[in-house]
Amino acid sequence: MQITVDMNLCESHGQCVFAAPEIFSFDDEDRLLYEAAPDDALLGQARKAAAVCPVRAVTVSPAAS
Amino acid sequence: MRTADRRELIVVGASLAGLRAARTLRERGFTGALTLVGDEPHPPYDRPPLSKRVLTAPGRPPGVALPVPHELDARWRLGQAAVRLDPVERTLTLADGTRLPYDGLVIATGAAARGRPAAEPPPPPGVFTLRSWDDALALRAALAAGGRLVVVGAGFLGGEIAAAARERGLDVTLVEAAAQPLAHAVGTTAGAYVAALHREAGIEVRTGTTVEDFLTRTDGRLAGVRLSDGATVRAGTVVLALGGVPSTGWLAGSGLAHDGGVHCDPRLRVLRTDGSVVPDVVAAGDVARVPQPLAGGERLALGHWTNAVEQGTAAAATLLAGRDPARAPGPFAAVPSFWSDLHGARIRSVGLPAAADETRVVEHDLAGRRLEISYHRAGRLVGALTIGRTGRLASYRLALEERLVPATAANAPAAT
Numbered sequence A: 001m002q003i004t005v006d007m008n009l010c011e012s013h014g015q016c017v018f019a020a021p022e023i024f025s026f027d028d029e030d031r032l033l034y035e036a037a038p039d040d041a042l043l044g045q046a047r048k049a050a051a052v053c054p055v056r057a058v059t060v061s062p063a064a065s
Numbered sequence B: 001m002r003t004a005d006r007r008e009l010i011v012v013g014a015s016l017a018g019l020r021a022a023r024t025l026r027e028r029g030f031t032g033a034l035t036l037v038g039d040e041p042h043p044p045y046d047r048p049p050l051s052k053r054v055l056t057a058p059g060r061p062p063g064v065a066l067p068v069p070h071e072l073d074a075r076w077r078l079g080q081a082a083v084r085l086d087p088v089e090r091t092l093t094l095a096d097g098t099r100l101p102y103d104g105l106v107i108a109t110g111a112a113a114r115g116r117p118a119a120e121p122p123p124p125p126g127v128f129t130l131r132s133w134d135d136a137l138a139l140r141a142a143l144a145a146g147g148r149l150v151v152v153g154a155g156f157l158g159g160e161i162a163a164a165a166r167e168r169g170l171d172v173t174l175v176e177a178a179a180q181p182l183a184h185a186v187g188t189t190a191g192a193y194v195a196a197l198h199r200e201a202g203i204e205v206r207t208g209t210t211v212e213d214f215l216t217r218t219d220g221r222l223a224g225v226r227l228s229d230g231a232t233v234r235a236g237t238v239v240l241a242l243g244g245v246p247s248t249g250w251l252a253g254s255g256l257a258h259d260g261g262v263h264c265d266p267r268l269r270v271l272r273t274d275g276s277v278v279p280d281v282v283a284a285g286d287v288a289r290v291p292q293p294l295a296g297g298e299r300l301a302l303g304h305w306t307n308a309v310e311q312g313t314a315a316a317a318t319l320l321a322g323r324d325p326a327r328a329p330g331p332f333a334a335v336p337s338f339w340s341d342l343h344g345a346r347i348r349s350v351g352l353p354a355a356a357d358e359t360r361v362v363e364h365d366l367a368g369r370r371l372e373i374s375y376h377r378a379g380r381l382v383g384a385l386t387i388g389r390t391g392r393l394a395s396y397r398l399a400l401e402e403r404l405v406p407a408t409a410a411n412a413p414a415a416t
């Protein structure tokens, strides 16, 4: 699976971090860090993160291969 | 082969919670007829930008539409208010007299802006409230005309409107009845911090006072306000930001308990005034009063974006489960969260700071725009708020989640 976050949209709401802590986190300056190609086992978490982002910055696409 | 689903489901309120509920019904395989009823003429849109970039963006106002997937395959009844619910006959009546039968119904009519008390004369032109897209366009036009803005009510909404007007270069006065903005919502430390942010930005903050009267010009338009402390403030525009009132007027005579919001059980099923469950009717979002474990089980209507999304999803799941105990979802136990953007400071909170009896300030740095406060009730964590420290919220949220999940599992009645 492939995760993209549109950092122009992201307002550091943290909803994605709450929904999928294994994929998303913050650095000390409240910038969002995330795993771009997490394990498919985390697909459910990733979808939930995309669904709760208030600015719809998170896109989840199934593995390219 | 599956037989066609002949059920008819209706969602009343075509906004954030209603659209989430409708989407969830389809995502979970509901193939019957789905109708969305909304009194606004607009397709669903997002409200948080209305007090932020819709007021500040130069040029054309930015779009705020919520995406409606085409798989939703719904019948839309927009520009039509629901005026009556009969849960015995299972019908919904619309303003034009149409009666729609239903097998299941979602109440998601949100809230309306609180105005002046009905007993008072209506305020003069130039006095606004902000809840809808139309309200936001009207206020945007008034701000473009310049002059001083008076915002009455220094809650998060009032604060954001004041900040937006200030960003546009207007002179702004923020009037608050309490001694400190936001004190009852997030405590005096965070309230004082926010007041300092406002003052730094050049907003005049007047606390401990209320609006007695509107001053008008000879043509009847607004000229300013007279405050209870005797002062008068000249202004071209006034915004009343006095909070929301759940939109439940259309439920009069339905037998539902709806004072202060539609009363729900922990699975978002709607209750009658005698406390019994109304079959096949659920509620979600700003209109729903749901027991909050963090507030000792008290029923609260929260008025937050994330709450509307999560309850919309959960209410749809409850509705689809019907009376089948095998499919029944557990009690709604999401950790509330809230945000507000003020003068570039990102205020983020989890849990229920308003339910706390004690606050602990972990970090307080006004110049560095950092704040971290934890909230406790009877010694136990009930919430946290940060500015510039969103990363720290995740662990508070996790702690609250761990507390809520076993608590609700233990309290849940055995499936019947």
Ligand SMILES: Cc1cc2nc3c(=O)[nH]c(=O)nc-3n(C[C@H](O)[C@H](O)[C@H](O)COP(=O)(O)OP(=O)(O)OC[C@H]3O[C@@H](n4cnc5c(N)ncnc54)[C@H](O)[C@@H]3O)c2cc1C
Pocket: B012, B013, B014, B015, B016, B017, B018, B037, B038, B039, B040, B046, B047, B048, B049, B050, B051, B080, B081, B082, B083, B108, B109, B110, B111, B130, B131, B132, B157, B247, B250, B284, B285, B286, B287, B303, B304, B305, B306, B308, B337, B338, B339, B340, B341
């Ligand atoms: C200006 C503004 C800024 C906000 N900013 C934030 C923020 O920064 N962070 C945050 O967490 N939350 C914020 N909120 C709160 C958030 O927008 C709400 O919690 C959310 O909109 C609730 O969604 P809802 O679907 O329950 O209700 P609503 O969005 O109020 O939708 C209810 C819909 O039902 C319609 N309706 C009402 N009565 C009837 C009837 N009888 N028949 C048919 N339709 C009816 C209404 O017209 C409306 O379209 C803000 C709200 C506003 C107004």
Ligand code: SF4
Pocket: A005, A009, A010, A011, A012, A013, A014, A015, A016, A017, A032, A052, A053, A054, A055, A056, A057, A058
């Ligand atoms: S939820 Fe959305 S806005 Fe918030 S941090 Fe994640 S991507 Fe950014």
